[in-house]
Amino acid sequence: MQQTVHSRAMVDRHALAARILATLRDVPDFPSPGILFKDITPLLADAALFADVVQAMADPAAGVTHVVGVESRGFLFGAPLALALGVPFVPARKPGKLPWHAEQEAYTLEYRQDVLEMHRDAFAGHASPRALVVDDVLATGGTAAATCRLCERLGATVAGITVLLEIGALGGRSRVTHPVDALAAC
Numbered sequence: 001m002q003q004t005v006h007s008r009a010m011v012d013r014h015a016l017a018a019r020i021l022a023t024l025r026d027v028p029d030f031p032s033p034g035i036l037f038k039d040i041t042p043l044l045a046d047a048a049l050f051a052d053v054v055q056a057m058a059d060p061a062a063g064v065t066h067v068v069g070v071e072s073r074g075f076l077f078g079a080p081l082a083l084a085l086g087v088p089f090v091p092a093r094k095p096g097k098l099p100w101h102a103e104q105e106a107y108t109l110e111y112r113q114d115v116l117e118m119h120r121d122a123f124a125g126h127a128s129p130r131a132l133v134v135d136d137v138l139a140t141g142g143t144a145a146a147t148c149r150l151c152e153r154l155g156a157t158v159a160g161i162t163v164l165l166e167i168g169a170l171g172g173r174s175r176v177t178h179p180v181d182a183l184a185a186c
Helices: 013-023 047-056 072-087 142-153
Strands: 024-027 037-038 064-069 087-091 102-108 113-119 130-138 157-168 179-184
Touching: 013 047, 013 179, 047 072, 047 179, 064 072, 064 142, 072 087, 072 130, 072 157, 087 113, 102 142, 113 142, 130 142, 142 157
Parallel strands: 064 087, 064 130, 130 157, 157 179
Antiparallel strands: 024 037, 102 113
């Protein structure tokens, strides 16, 4: 499938990282005590920054046939990224949210256990699907690793993982076996 990324100059990644970090809001003890939540809603309210984030995620995504967005904040970046690339968007959802036959993958977060689901036919009709997994934050890596396993079980090759923010102290990269592209890190 032909990718249709708009012809904008590549985004200055260093400057973009600084803009992202300046915009995110820290929310202590959410969703549970001891967690410092990174609120992305101020970034979403800045249309120019949001557009630059999507463009920066698209820049290294050559050869991708599908964008897989992880519920729920991965949808916010994954859907516009899929549109920018001209490829299908595949949602990875919480259990019971998909209306068709689904496969499940369990995983552990830093504060709970969870499960993701994807439609069994998410990559049907593509001889050699190459998926880009998109989420907002790479923390412990559990969600990203589970999504990659699910993609592979459904027949896709995972081209990589792209995230808005990586929380390096939590060691998420060590739990995934695919390349990670983080636009900012803390």
